[in-house]
Amino acid sequence: MKKGRGTEGSRLRKKGKLIVVEGIDGSGKTTQLHLLDQWLRSVGVSVFLTEWNSSDVVKEITSKGKKKALLTPTTFSLLHATDFADRYERNISPLLEAGYFVLADRYSYTAFARDIVRGCNPAWVRKVYSFAVVPDVAFYFRVPPDVGMARILEGRPKLKYYEAGMDLNLSNDEYESYRIFQSRIVDQYESMVRKDGLVVIDGTLDIEEQQELMRSRVRRLMPRSEVLQEPAIA
Amino acid sequence: MTEVASHPLRFYGEGIAYLKKVDTKGTLIVVEGPDGAGRSTQIEMITSKLEADGHAVITTGLKRSELIGAGILEAKHKLPLGKKTLALFYAADFADQLEHKVIPALHAGYVVLADRYIYTLMARSSVRGIGRAWSHDLFGFAIKPDLVFYLDVPPVELFHRTFQKYGVLDYYESGADIGLSDDLFESFVLYQKGIAREFRLMEAKYGIVRVDGSRPVPEVNAELQKRIDAYLGGLRG
Numbered sequence: 001m002k003k004g005r006g007t008e009g010s011r012l013r014k015k016g017k018l019i020v021v022e023g024i025d026g027s028g029k030t031t032q033l034h035l036l037d038q039w040l041r042s043v044g045v046s047v048f049l050t051e052w053n054s055s056d057v058v059k060e061i062t063s064k065g066k067k068k069a070l071l072t073p074t075t076f077s078l079l080h081a082t083d084f085a086d087r088y089e090r091n092i093s094p095l096l097e098a099g100y101f102v103l104a105d106r107y108s109y110t111a112f113a114r115d116i117v118r119g120c121n122p123a124w125v126r127k128v129y130s131f132a133v134v135p136d137v138a139f140y141f142r143v144p145p146d147v148g149m150a151r152i153l154e155g156r157p158k159l160k161y162y163e164a165g166m167d168l169n170l171s172n173d174e175y176e177s178y179r180i181f182q183s184r185i186v187d188q189y190e191s192m193v194r195k196d197g198l199v200v201i202d203g204t205l206d207i208e209e210q211q212e213l214m215r216s217r218v219r220r221l222m223p224r225s226e227v228l229q230e231p232a233i234a
Numbered sequence: 235m236t237e238v239a240s241h242p243l244r245f246y247g248e249g250i251a252y253l254k255k256v257d258t259k260g261t262l263i264v265v266e267g268p269d270g271a272g273r274s275t276q277i278e279m280i281t282s283k284l285e286a287d288g289h290a291v292i293t294t295g296l297k298r299s300e301l302i303g304a305g306i307l308e309a310k311h312k313l314p315l316g317k318k319t320l321a322l323f324y325a326a327d328f329a330d331q332l333e334h335k336v337i338p339a340l341h342a343g344y345v346v347l348a349d350r351y352i353y354t355l356m357a358r359s360s361v362r363g364i365g366r367a368w369s370h371d372l373f374g375f376a377i378k379p380d381l382v383f384y385l386d387v388p389p390v391e392l393f394h395r396t397f398q399k400y401g402v403l404d405y406y407e408s409g410a411d412i413g414l415s416d417d418l419f420e421s422f423v424l425y426q427k428g429i430a431r432e433f434r435l436m437e438a439k440y441g442i443v444r445v446d447g448s449r450p451v452p453e454v455n456a457e458l459q460k461r462i463d464a465y466l467g468g469l470r471g
Contacts, residue, residue, distance in 0.1 A: 057315065058323075072330070082319055127372070
């Protein structure tokens with residue numbers, strides 16, 4: 001993978017591996033990361049899982065703003081960057097130094113996609129995240145927006161304001177807004193496949209098939225002894 | 235009073251691409267300087283004078299936004315934040331005020347007096363080891379002010395002023411989070427020297443006017459007011 005513009009990220013003495021999953025809502029990335037996590041643990045790898053927008057410190061403030069629907073794209077972007085930085089400084093960076101396999105459910109690519117769709121300057125967003133180390137592998141779960149949307153709406157009919165991209169005034173209908181928003185995010189991801197070397201996984205394949213593709217790619221990052229102990233996939 | 239022509243806002247970097255109203259008839263004046271340098275006193279005096287002269291004035295400052303301000307304080311007390319986390323947190327707060335308060339006020343023709351601006355945030359980050367280039371890039375969405383003053387007061391005098399006023403030193407303003415010294419006085423002085431140094435390094439690049447803040451309040455005010463009046467007078471020809 002290409003090195004980021006960042007100087008801060010490259011200063012990291014990284015002994016561990018950073019594995020990232022990306023994709024739109026309903027692309028199946030969280031399920032796949034969970035299976036990967038289980039497998040790595042079963043073969044004795046030290047694993048740490050981190051999720052987008054999950055820092056306790058930032059959560060309260062972000063959700064307060066989200067409820068009021070007051071966030072501008074710049075503020076929205078910076079709050080997510082704050083959340084990311086907190087997890088990065090507290091967990092991701094030290095654990096990579098300590099030799100962990102850090103599994104990230106979304107990484108800076110999510111910001112690149114969403115913030116740019118919201119109207120932030122692409123070069124600016126990249127500079128903000130330039131401190132983040134480039135992952136060893138970043139999987140992109142490619143699904144058509146309608147497939148992702150169908151999966152999301154199956155279990156949870158009510159869309160949240162920002163999730164539906166309602167702040168972008170794409171449509172007064174939240175489902176239509178969501179569809180347009182997700183399509184634009186897909187366009188951003190597609191443009192990153194080559195630019196950032198994202199590894200594409202067809203998210204419409206069987207779950208087991210996708211997992212086997214992921215594992216074969218991740219095996220290359222593992223120390224030899226752990227690869228030998230690896231049990232066959234069920 | 236003659237009407238001031240509106241002109242586009244000027245930004246440090248990429249600006250704010252999605253903004254629709256980007257013209258300004260107002261003036262953005264920044265007063266920078268450490269705690270105890272007399273910023274709020276000066277801002278009050280300038281406000282009174284400008285209002286007496288018929289200008290609409292609004293003041294703004296760091297960690298004052300409705301949205302995030304309180305959160306910053308809570309987070310500080312709960313658990314120590316990493317340096318980049320803190321830098322981004324302050325930037326988010328700054329962005330919120332910039333877009334919800336400063337830009338609309340400038341658009342409407344206000345004189346906006348900012349009690350601190352991005353320079354303090356950049357100086358704080360820099361003494362904590364964050365690259366200056368990254369901080370500069372981070373604030374690519376910030377508006378270039380019309381005037382920036384830095385109230386310069388020697389650290390030892392700041393220490394006395396702060397202690398007399400509050401009886402305690404602020405944790406972050408003393409640099410206690412970066413472990414400069416076990417001795418709080420020494421830590422405070424070292425930290426404030428570091429901040430002052432950053433301001434000197436920024437002076438030329440950002441057009442910051444250094445004002446000797448150790449003089450009596452009316453003297454400092456006379457200098458600031460003179461420069462502000464000259465600037466505003468120049469705008470109206």
